[in-house]
């Protein structure tokens with residue numbers, strides 16, 4: 001396997017050392033093949049919001065397994081999950097299930113172009129929307145606005161239609177619209193950025209994008225693959241009160257099985273085949289096992305007080321991390337929303353990817369190793385958000401903060 005992993009972020013290239021090979025996961029914990037236990041703040045990169053292998057999810061899956069693993073035909077479970085998503089996410093009136101976040105973003109881009117009859121799209125530096133060609137434009141570099149591809153194998157002709165702007169910069173978006181009249185299909189963004197560390201939208205940013213897209217007859221698309229059902233039950237759009245035209249989802253709605261989804265206004269979604277002419281399909285889409293894990297996970301999340309618990313626990317964690325670093329005399333800035341958090345080893349505030357690059361990545365690598373030695377598994381990159389789950393107890397948070405105190409003191 002290239003690099004020994006099935007997805008690049010799992011490798012330890014940016015922090016040094018070899019990736020840990022997991023044997024099993026349960027609740028807030030992961031065990032490696034040597035039997036070491038870690039408190040896990042990656043949570044399979046987001047899906048494990050109820051904790052790994054939640055007994056109710058596992059039991060529902062066992063039952064579903066008996067009925068078969070794939071139908072290749074409509075199943076009732078798809079309808080159930082679709083209803084739950086439509087009820088929860090303000091922008092979603094119709095939804096199509098796919099198998100990953102990448103697939104959802106790839107399809108939504110085609111839909112943006114099909115609906116508006118325009119080819120260009122605006123994305124933000126540091127936002128990740130999966131690995132489809134048009135999204136692989138180098139974030140943060142000067143050439144990004146020229147639409148030069150980020151990876152060999154991506155044709156320049158494809159990324160020439162991808163325009164980029166710094167996050168939290170409405171003026172830059174305004175200029176792109178002015179420079180490309182009637183050519184931009186829409187704006188896609190992570191409403192809270194988790195792929196450049198953890199960057200929150202400044203007050204007015206999401207609202208401003210909503211207005212700008214309306215003024216220019218373009219679509220606003222929230223990529224809620226990471227934030228959906230995590231920032232709140234209705235995602236970032238419910239929390240911030242800004243409703244996009246289209247939304248992509250993944251991670252949490254699959255409860256740990258491979259799922260993605262895109263949805264939005266019925267008028268736009270009716271373009272998707274077979275209701276409309278925009279083609280998009282999938283052999284395993286709406287798979288009964290994935291739908292079952294998603295439904296059970298959303299049922300658990302819907303219970304009273306879940307998001308308050310996530311919010312409070314995560315707030316305690318990030319406050320403790322910031323305090324520990326400051327006590328060790330290290331520069332740090334960070335924040336959290338609901339069950340998502342992040343910190344940078346530099347002075348803040350961080351408003352965009354360019355500013356995030358000031359973070360001390362060498363020191364982060366040392367911190368990552370020191371934490372691993374103390375049984376804490378953080379994302380192996382200075383530029384990935386951390387995730388907590390409902391299974392992380394106060395004791396887990398306390399143990400984690402103790403490890404941070406010792407680690408900061410060691411690396412300082």
Ligand SMILES: Cc1ncc(COP(=O)(O)O)c(C=O)c1O
Nearest residue numbers: 100101102128129130223225226
């Ligand atoms: C915001 C966002 N969009 C899209 C994706 C791609 O999803 P997947 O890895 O399921 O293809 C990710 C993955 O981390 C993501 O964070």
